[in-house]
Amino acid sequence: MQKVQLIDLGLKDYKETWRFQEDTFKGVIDIKINNRKNNLSTQTPNYFVFVEHPHVYTLGKSGDFNNLLLNEEQLKAKGATFYKINRGGDITYHGPGQIVGYPILDLDNFFTDIHKYLRFLEEVIILTLAEYGIKAERSKGETGVWLDVGTPFARKICALGVRTSRWVTMHGFALNVTTNLGYFDNIIPCGIKGKAVTSMELELNRKIPLKEVKEKILKHFSNLFEVEFEVE
Numbered sequence: 001m002q003k004v005q006l007i008d009l010g011l012k013d014y015k016e017t018w019r020f021q022e023d024t025f026k027g028v029i030d031i032k033i034n035n036r037k038n039n040l041s042t043q044t045p046n047y048f049v050f051v052e053h054p055h056v057y058t059l060g061k062s063g064d065f066n067n068l069l070l071n072e073e074q075l076k077a078k079g080a081t082f083y084k085i086n087r088g089g090d091i092t093y094h095g096p097g098q099i100v101g102y103p104i105l106d107l108d109n110f111f112t113d114i115h116k117y118l119r120f121l122e123e124v125i126i127l128t129l130a131e132y133g134i135k136a137e138r139s140k141g142e143t144g145v146w147l148d149v150g151t152p153f154a155r156k157i158c159a160l161g162v163r164t165s166r167w168v169t170m171h172g173f174a175l176n177v178t179t180n181l182g183y184f185d186n187i188i189p190c191g192i193k194g195k196a197v198t199s200m201e202l203e204l205n206r207k208i209p210l211k212e213v214k215e216k217i218l219k220h221f222s223n224l225f226e227v228e229f230e231v232e
Helices: 014-037 072-077 114-130 181-186 200-204 210-225
Strands: 002-011 047-052 056-059 081-084 091-094 098-104 136-139 142-147 155-165 168-176 227-231
Touching (some): 002 210, 014 081, 114 142
Antiparallel strands (some): 056 091, 142 155, 155 168
16 A cells, blocks of 8 residues: 655645645656666655645646636736646636645556546545535546536536646646635636536535545545555
C-alpha cells in the first residue's frame, strides 16, 4: 500500500499555492530523474493537498480568455484575481466554501494511465456525494462530476483539471460545498455554454461542514487508490 502525505493548507492565496504545488511537483520529478540517471530505486513521495482559495478565476492552457466575462476593474470590484495556468481544461472559479484537492502523485507508483486517473478522481467525488444522497455521475466528453446528466437541468458540482509530466500529477478537483455560486455568473464555466453549476448546500438546502466532506473524500480516495495517508 502506497503512502501519501496529507497536507491541508487551509485558506491560501492561489498564487502561493500554485508555487507550492510547482515546487513539490518538481521535487518528485527530480527524484525520478536522479533515480534513472544513477540507476537508483529511491521511493518517490506522493502528496495530497487540500486548500480553500480566496475568490479567483483560473484559465487552463488551452482555454479561451473570452470565457472570462469581467475586465480588470470588475475583477477588483469583486475582490477576485485571475491567472492563466498550466493545467488542462478551460476556465473555472475557486473560492471559500469550495474543497480543492491537489493530488501530487507519481503514477508510476499506481498505474500509468491518465484517463483512468481522471475517472478515479471523479469516482472519489461521486462516492462522496452518494453518502449525502446526491446522485452524481459523469457526462460523456465533459470532465468533472455532474447531476441530472442528459436533462435540461444538468449541472456541474465538481470541476477537474490536471497536469502531468513524467507520470507525476498536479492540480486536481474543486468540489462546490457551500460555495457562493454567484461568482460563476462571471464566466462561461469550463467553456461550456448553457450548463448550470450547483453546490452541495444548494442541493441539500443545508450547511455541510467542510471537514466532514474532506474526511469522506479521503476515505474514498484511500480505498480507490489503495493508499494510506500520513499527516505532515
